[in-house]
Amino acid sequence: MWDPTQYSHFRDERKRPFFELLMRVDVDAPRHVADLGCGTGDLTRVLAGRWKDARVYGVDSSDAMVEEARRRPPPESLRFEVADLAGWQPPAPLDVLVSNAALHWVPDHGALLKQLAAKLAPDGVLAFQVPANFEAPSHRLIDDVRALPRFAPKLESVRRGHAETLATYEALLSGLGLTVDAWETAYLHVLPGEDAVLQWLMGTTLRPVLSALGPEEGRGFLDTLKPLLRQAYPKHERGTPYLFTRRFVVARRVR
Incomplete structure (x- = not known):
């Protein structure tokens, strides 16, 4: 389902939240570090570079992503699975x-x-970032096209991404014995190129949709969605402005 090349479009915009998350992870000498949903592994290598004495594990459910991550031989301390x-x-x-x-x-x-907290050592840190743009015009338009009779039968079982509120994350993790630092950031990306918002979505949100539809119906879906996105996100000389919100959580296990 995942395409490493398509995902790598807008690489800098996708990397920035990772570094902003990592700045709030105050751990000096961890022994075991994991990156869940590591993708192409570029940012997992950053973890291995920061904590050179740690064993680092990059984990992703996509064979294509892990194959891309392994293409450049990792250091001995880093393993992709x-x-x-x-x-x-x-x-x-x-x-x-x-x-x-x-x-x-x-x-x-x-x-x-609960599953992730159970993987932590005493004083271990769980740090994650999730997109929280699901009510944005881009995602609402995707939902509108998904609901059309031409596409709805094949997409009924395709999961839509979601994020909980910061308050919910704080309550859940505090109840598991973690102290929580949580915040939200809205990024205004000015994306270059033609149909830039569509290209952004094709790297992430649209992957399961296109996979379920297959090549022919997938092209039909994109042809239907494209003019709607152009209207919602007009292109300017400097690029296409795209507001994107993300939620961040850094939680430390205290018991």
Whole structure:
């Protein structure tokens, strides 16, 4: 389902939240670090570079993404694995567990956070960032096209991403014995190129939709969506402005 090349469009815009999340992770010398939903592994290598003495695990459910991550030989301290991020079990309790723009694909965040917290060592840190743009015009237009009779039957079972409120994340994690730092940031990206918002969405939100539809119907979906996005997000000389909100959580296990 995932295409590493398409996902790498707008690489700088996608990387920035990761570094802003990592700045709030105050851990000096972790022994075991994991990146769940590691994608192409570029940012997992950043973790291995920051904590050179740690064992670092990059985990993604996509064979294509992990194959791309392994294309450049990783250092001995870093291992990439194909696995479901909720079900993956680390070989030892984790001192740092990072997930950047991945958890929104998993249903039932209450159960998910309980699973992730259980993977932490004492004083371990869970740090994640999730997109929170699901009520934006771009995503509402996708929902409108999904509901059309031509596409709805094939897309009925395709999961839509979601994010809980910051208050919900704080309550869930506090109840699991973690102290929580949570915040939200809205980024105004000015995207270059033609149909830039569509290209952005094709790297992430539209992947499961296009996979379920297949090539022919997928092209029909994009042809229907494209003019709607052009109207909602007009292009200017400097590019296409696209407001995108993300939620961040850094939680430390205290018991």
